[in-house]
Amino acid sequence: MAEIAIRDALRQALEEEMNRDETVFLMGEEVGEYNGAYKVSRGLLDTFGPKRVLDTPIAELGFTGLGVGAAIAGLRPVVEWMTFNFALLALDQVINNAAKMRHMSGGQLKCPIVFRGPNGPAEFLSSQHSQAFQSFLVHVPGLKVVAPATAYDAKGLLKSAIRDDNPVVMLESEMAYGWTGEVPDEEYLVPIGKADIKREGSDVTLIVHSKPLKMALEAADELAKQDIHAEVLDLRSLRPLDEEAIYESVRKTHRCVVIDESWPMASVGSHVAWLVSKNCFDELDAQVELVASEDVPMPYNHRLELAVQPSVEKIIKAVKTVLYIK
Amino acid sequence: MAKNQESSKKSESPQKYDKKFLTGLLVDMLNIRRFEEKAAQMYGLKKIGGFCHLYNGQEAVAVGSVAALDLKRDYILTSYRDHGHALAVGMSADSVMAELFGKITGCSRGKGGSMHMFDAERHMLGGNGIVGAQIPIATGVAFASKYKGTDGVTLCYFGDGAIHQGAFHESLNLAAVWKLPAIYIVENNNFGMGTAVRRVSSVDDFSVKAAGYDIPGKVVNGMDVLSLYEDLKEVIADARKNSRPWLLDVKTYRYKGHSMSDPAKYRTKEELEKYKEQDPILLLKARMLKDKQITEDEFKKLDDEAKKIAQASVDFAEKSEEPALETMYEDIYA
Numbered sequence: 001m002a003e004i005a006i007r008d009a010l011r012q013a014l015e016e017e018m019n020r021d022e023t024v025f026l027m028g029e030e031v032g033e034y035n036g037a038y039k040v041s042r043g044l045l046d047t048f049g050p051k052r053v054l055d056t057p058i059a060e061l062g063f064t065g066l067g068v069g070a071a072i073a074g075l076r077p078v079v080e081w082m083t084f085n086f087a088l089l090a091l092d093q094v095i096n097n098a099a100k101m102r103h104m105s106g107g108q109l110k111c112p113i114v115f116r117g118p119n120g121p122a123e124f125l126s127s128q129h130s131q132a133f134q135s136f137l138v139h140v141p142g143l144k145v146v147a148p149a150t151a152y153d154a155k156g157l158l159k160s161a162i163r164d165d166n167p168v169v170m171l172e173s174e175m176a177y178g179w180t181g182e183v184p185d186e187e188y189l190v191p192i193g194k195a196d197i198k199r200e201g202s203d204v205t206l207i208v209h210s211k212p213l214k215m216a217l218e219a220a221d222e223l224a225k226q227d228i229h230a231e232v233l234d235l236r237s238l239r240p241l242d243e244e245a246i247y248e249s250v251r252k253t254h255r256c257v258v259i260d261e262s263w264p265m266a267s268v269g270s271h272v273a274w275l276v277s278k279n280c281f282d283e284l285d286a287q288v289e290l291v292a293s294e295d296v297p298m299p300y301n302h303r304l305e306l307a308v309q310p311s312v313e314k315i316i317k318a319v320k321t322v323l324y325i326k
Numbered sequence: 327m328a329k330n331q332e333s334s335k336k337s338e339s340p341q342k343y344d345k346k347f348l349t350g351l352l353v354d355m356l357n358i359r360r361f362e363e364k365a366a367q368m369y370g371l372k373k374i375g376g377f378c379h380l381y382n383g384q385e386a387v388a389v390g391s392v393a394a395l396d397l398k399r400d401y402i403l404t405s406y407r408d409h410g411h412a413l414a415v416g417m418s419a420d421s422v423m424a425e426l427f428g429k430i431t432g433c434s435r436g437k438g439g440s441m442h443m444f445d446a447e448r449h450m451l452g453g454n455g456i457v458g459a460q461i462p463i464a465t466g467v468a469f470a471s472k473y474k475g476t477d478g479v480t481l482c483y484f485g486d487g488a489i490h491q492g493a494f495h496e497s498l499n500l501a502a503v504w505k506l507p508a509i510y511i512v513e514n515n516n517f518g519m520g521t522a523v524r525r526v527s528s529v530d531d532f533s534v535k536a537a538g539y540d541i542p543g544k545v546v547n548g549m550d551v552l553s554l555y556e557d558l559k560e561v562i563a564d565a566r567k568n569s570r571p572w573l574l575d576v577k578t579y580r581y582k583g584h585s586m587s588d589p590a591k592y593r594t595k596e597e598l599e600k601y602k603e604q605d606p607i608l609l610l611k612a613r614m615l616k617d618k619q620i621t622e623d624e625f626k627k628l629d630d631e632a633k634k635i636a637q638a639s640v641d642f643a644e645k646s647e648e649p650a651l652e653t654m655y656e657d658i659y660a
């Protein structure tokens with residue numbers, strides 16, 4: 001086992017899959033000569049050359065659509081979006097084309113493509129550059145969506161995503177690229193569609209994905225000091241969603257707090273909270289709580305932007321609410 | 327078909343202009359330069375965070391073009407590299423620096439930061455963080471001017487990287503077909519982040535792209551504020567009179583990295599030094615010296631004054647209040 005950063009885990013996944021399969025190639029803004037805006041693709045241009053690591057113009061709609069075309073014609077593109085904020089320009093190709101090619105062609109075509117890059121709030125960037133887009137993407141049948149928050153999951157899920165015959169969107173976090181974690185020396189995959197218990201507990205289930213995982217684990221540490229034992233369930237995949245894992249945990253703890261750094265309306269978090277309320281109705285000892293972003297565009301001012309986002313304190317407060325602790 | 331023009335003139339002797347006008351251009355450029363240096367310093371001290379894209383080297387573009395405008399009826403829109411444009415339209419250094427500090431006294435109440443300088447009254451409609459997004463928006467502002475019959479023109483600034491966005495091409499076609507008074511200004515500083523123009527563009531001269539929409543295009547020297555001013559005067563007059571769009575490929579250069587976090591390893595020191603020889607401030611100063619419209623002493627005074635304004639803006643930002651937490655719910659709906 002080696003302790004590596006998430007950005008290096010992602011790079012290893014790319015490197016291994018590009019070695020394994022010649023049809024895999026990487027393209028995006030600054031992925032080649034600049035080694036990636038967040039240095040995920042460091043060294044890949046040197047290793048694989050300009051045929052397989054391509055610097056694109058700033059033309060998200062164009063190169064994303066090109067990727068879709070290459071995918072239905074037999075290649076396995078990995079499209080890096082510098083951030084998901086800029087991917088909004090490409091969403092027509094993702095939602096109207098990648099997600100629907102198989103369906104519209106009556107099952108004739110497959111579209112094995114990965115769209116990936118940093119998603120979610122960063123720091124000091126104001127509202128166009130600090131937003132979480134999972135709700136927009138999980139909404140769409142035909143797409144798979146994964147959102148890892150550890151080096152192990154990032155590597156294993158990216159490898160699975162590249163091998164998957166469907167379009168897979170992978171949500172990374174700019175703030176988490178430097179987080180380190182253990183990754184086995186031997187090859188492994190993390191299956192798409194499987195949640196993971198990151199910490200076991202008996203009193204309340206914290207359901208989380210992406211970088212708020214760290215906050216949930218910290219909150220669980222804090223709560224343990226007060227003899228409250230939280231189970232932390234990391235969804236990892238948002239579509240397909242591992243509903244069984246969710247219900248199993250809630251049936252054990254009887255209480256549930258969902259954490260999602262995107263806006264609360266029609267979000268992954270609100271959807272999961274609804275599923276739990278509906279399917280664990282008889283098992284629940286309290287209402288399901290949702291800790292989400294405030295329902296506002298992200299302000300630039302740092303104090304404000306921190307106040308907008310989920311926090312360890314907000315999670316602890318929600319846990320105490322479902323435990324009826326004042 | 328509209329024919330492209332090459333910016334032929336070496337700007338004529340500054341003597342044609344009175345000292346006051348030339349000094350105004352010089353002061354505006356100096357104020358921007360010293361402001362940006364101060365901003366870089368404050369970034370180093372972590373008073374400013376996030377992306378901070380500096381304008382050093384490109385001052386002549388905003389200053390020379392805004393000088394040719396009538397901001398009572400004209401508008402400007404630009405990208406995230408917007409501090410220079412904000413100062414050029416007359417926004418105070420205090421309000422821009424306070425915005426960089428995220429303070430409530432900032433022009434956007436601490437909501438926008440470096441990439442989102444706005445001043446509706448001065449017709450500065452932002453500061454946009456999405457590459458190319460301001461191009462269709464500026465086209466719409468020009469549309470509104472024409473609709474209302476104000477004779478206003480809109481200047482839309484963007485980078486050499488932005489020109490490859492579909493939004494650029496869609497906008498030019500719209501502006502051409504609907505004959506809109508929009509002037510599209512490529513601030514061509516050779517690089518989009520770490521990518522040199524020729525690696526992602528099939529042409530070196532962006533003005534040729536005007537031909538595809540049958541509108542006039544022109545290459546403009548972006549280091550010489552006077553020749554740029556003269557070119558823009560003509561172009562603006564034409565756009566105003568004939569209500570039609572223009573595309574200008576303005577050749578300029580940025581001295582700093584793309585943003586504060588970019589070490590700019592993709593270019594050589596020699597290249598940077600070569601461009602600094604035609605520094606817009608030094609060029610204008612040299613001409614004014616030659617024509618005896620300024621002395622070294624006078625120049626130094628102006629420069630000291632610019633440094634003072636920049637320092638004062640930091641003092642102002644420092645002592646301004648943070649926005650109250652409740653303000654996060656404000657400025658969302660009308």
Ligand SMILES: Cc1ncc(C[n+]2csc(CCOP(=O)(O)OP(=O)(O)O)c2C)c(N)n1
Pocket residue numbers: 029058060082086089405407455456457458484485486487488489513515517518519584
């Ligand atoms: C749609 C979109 N894609 C990518 C980015 C990231 N990005 C910000 S600036 C930039 C380079 C733009 O270069 P250019 O247009 O030449 O402007 P300059 O920075 O040189 O002024 C990139 C890729 C973005 N902000 N928006």
Ligand SMILES: [Mg+2]
Pocket residue numbers: 485486487513514515516517518519
């Ligand atoms: Mg540029």
